[in-house]
């Protein structure tokens with residue numbers, strides 16, 4: 001009888017679901033959290049400051065074309081087969097748009113050994129998306145002097161969408177699903193002819209959470225990790241979007257909009273509190 005009770009108790013324990021989102025918040029050096037150094041060329045100067053990772057890439061020790069460069073890569077293999085995938089990257093750069101043909105100044109890529117790739121190049125006042133040289137390359141003017149939030153969403157082989165600061169700047173039918181064929185995510189600061197500086201606030205990627213779920217990382221709990229991202233979505237001054245009553249939560253915060261009226265406000269916080277489970281056992 002005792003044994004049966006123990007078995008029933010075991011079966012009733014919640015099953016811990018692994019987080020479906022990875023984040024690098026740029027408040028520590030990128031290497032320990034799992035990023036691999038892909039290149040470090042011509043002595044880039046790097047530092048952490050107030051939650052940002054800075055890369056100063058220049059020509060102190062290299063003659064142009066080609067100067068300082070530092071890049072990191074991480075596998076996305078654990079997300080193979082996911083049919084709703086996002087990557088959201090917030091960065092700024094003082095590099096001119098004339099650096100873009102040289103692969104910089106800031107760039108990040110969802111890459112693979114297959115045909116589906118998304119490579120973004122970010123200058124001070126322009127952003128570029130190259131999916132495939134057979135397709136039109138997309139250029140978007142961006143406000144200079146301030147960082148911007150870039151978000152790419154992939155829905156199986158149905159749809160991809162590129163957002164800048166929550167607004168759609170490109171979308172269409174992809175050549176296939178992503179992640180696929182040995183997928184990875186890469187990011188780089190690079191000088192071609194112009195010395196420049198790139199700064200990164202965060203790099204986040206994973207499964208797009210259910211709208212209104214209060215569960216940022218889709219691990220089927222609502223805990224302090226979700227609360228950290230909920231606080232951003234509620235914050236009227238947050239750079240990645242604007243929170244508060246009546247403000248569009250933008251795609252990165254749809255999960256926090258529990259009542260589905262497009263904003264993230266104190267009503268949604270009430271729902272978040274009610275759903276709060278903590279980390280579980």
Ligand SMILES: [Ca+2]
Pocket residue numbers: 025026027050051052200201202
């Ligand atoms: Ca940060």
Ligand SMILES: [Ca+2]
Pocket residue numbers: 215216217218219220221222223225226
């Ligand atoms: Ca969660």
Ligand SMILES: [Ca+2]
Pocket residue numbers: 257258259260261262263264265267268
């Ligand atoms: Ca709401």
